[in-house]
Amino acid sequence: MTGKVRASVSIKDIARAAGVSPSTVSRALHSHPGISAETGDRIRLLAEEMGYTPSLPARSLVTRDTATIGMVITHASDPFLARLVVGVEECARSEGYAVFLSSSYRDAEREQEVIRSFHERRASGVIVTGSQIGTGYLELSQRFPLPIVLTNCSGYPYSVSTDNQAGAQQAVEHLVHSGHRRIAYVSNQRSSRTNRERLAGYRAVLQEHAIPVDDDLVLEGDGTLEGGARAAQQMLASSQPPTAVFCFNDMAAIGVIHAFNRADYRVPHCCSVVGFDDLELAGYYCPPLTTVRQPSYEIGRRAMRMLLKLIQGREDVQTEILPAELVVRETTRPVPRSARKEKGR
Amino acid sequence: MTGKVRASVSIKDIARAAGVSPSTVSRALHSHPGISAETGDRIRLLAEEMGYTPSLPARSLVTRDTATIGMVITHASDPFLARLVVGVEECARSEGYAVFLSSSYRDAEREQEVIRSFHERRASGVIVTGSQIGTGYLELSQRFPLPIVLTNCSGYPYSVSTDNQAGAQQAVEHLVHSGHRRIAYVSNQRSSRTNRERLAGYRAVLQEHAIPVDDDLVLEGDGTLEGGARAAQQMLASSQPPTAVFCFNDMAAIGVIHAFNRADYRVPHCCSVVGFDDLELAGYYCPPLTTVRQPSYEIGRRAMRMLLKLIQGREDVQTEILPAELVVRETTRPVPRSARKEKGR
DNA sequence: TTGTAGGCGTTATCAT
């Protein structure tokens, strides 16, 4: 089915060429103390000339360490990953680990396959973003002696997340304080824990301000441009569209804004919109997006640090929750006095 | 420096538990013909219960095949990769290969490190996007007995690319036909081959229409939002800003549009803008972007097919160049009659 | 149908 790789030069080849034993070559390449400087140099030079590249599979067999981190991502160009992956990679690199990414496409089965594939390759540990399995790893962990850290899945003991509920609350507070009362929420897939937390934040603020929670104002989305646009269509089709929308993430928000503008339901003139994530793009959209910033670089860095601890067998590890921060730009504005049914504050 | 992985259950453990020899277990797990159905089932059940996951490093040592493709990407959330990676993965998957991504951050040294890291892990082959090394792989290929396919680097024998020059020509033709004569180009890093090809297309069209090529109209960019915005600032600062801009890619185009709009230099009213790539986002920007579509899924699929051939040792492989296609949306419009200095077409 | 033995490329533990 698959094909063989062309032969690489091995330590034995070098040994033969140098007229020494394989173990001497191994030691020379590792600059072991107790090898004559002369033969050491000679062998390293030879290795260089012969184009030797060590075989990690072979080495890891004996050292029982691949120095490899697997990272499950939703898909290669998910904009949310931009800073998060950098956080993971920088931390991993500084500790001598390489990290490899593989996509789950938000599919639970694919996610399991990827995890399995990392385990088969004996990765030292795995970080999962956008997990569909979530706390389900608690059961799987019996099967896989493989440390796993999740992001944005509080509830799983080894995870680092944004404070989603508090972030959502800031967003909705901002809208309420601007005088909005018909505030919609565009969700992610319902099952997602992150979605439930943000939805809870949304509901909490409405209740706190004695604004009735209208289920028609909670729209089904999926965190994509297209999903946002679809939700917007639904809102536009309703007899009484909202004057503000809080979206699960920035991509959905952009989808919403796009569809609203197309229908001449102007943002922010007719309707305010708030996103979540603060992608780099958010500041470049028109209008620039009001959104809730996730500390994604920091999430990545800390997830990797946590994974390192687990790999070292330490158990003094606990869930971390990082604060979110509202970034007010230009997709939100107060409800015009004329349009208010009640007094604003 | 790095830590050991917890022990996994091996074929020997199963053999001991089942009271058979390791080779019997190996055969049972592979459903070899010539193993009694009874012991086969018994062993497979046992393996399942004991949570056995085969060690690919160990297996690959003897089979000399890791069934692994390495893919070098610029960075995790590069939007251009969206469809390309899917093309690669689908093709790889159907042939039994797993693909892992690793980032180069457009840095030549990092790119080499990643390639080396894939080779150390004995990947079957590698696909590189956004290569900084490009045709330099011709020399490196002596050192690495590792098949390498590049994307968007015609000139390297094993590559699949978009017809960048023809794509650029379509874009600029479109602008010229709309009556524009002061047309700027926002570049990528100068060194990039792709950039040179698109620049050549730009120049060719201007010359063809006897429009003088003004070097002040070729702006230094880097294919990012920020780079696009910087280039826009420069244009705005000039005594005679262009009436149209062709950008190396969509992200740069969005950066340009954003900065123009901020300065009240409206797109497309005051200035037309064309991008390159046709990201999903392009259709969702405001205004929706006129751009040149790259067949990126197809690039990925074909790159993987080419790599497969190389892995199989076939040498009937040649560079492929795929057509680009102009997608006219709403960031371009004809120069208003009043503003023209010469007659339009 | 099953077991034995050798080897993949590397490192580590003994000797020498």
Place this chain on the structure above:
DNA sequence: ATGATAACGCCTACAA
């Protein structure tokens, strides 16, 4: 300072 030997987990002739 260097060499021989065993072992990592797996596969595959070859024997039985």
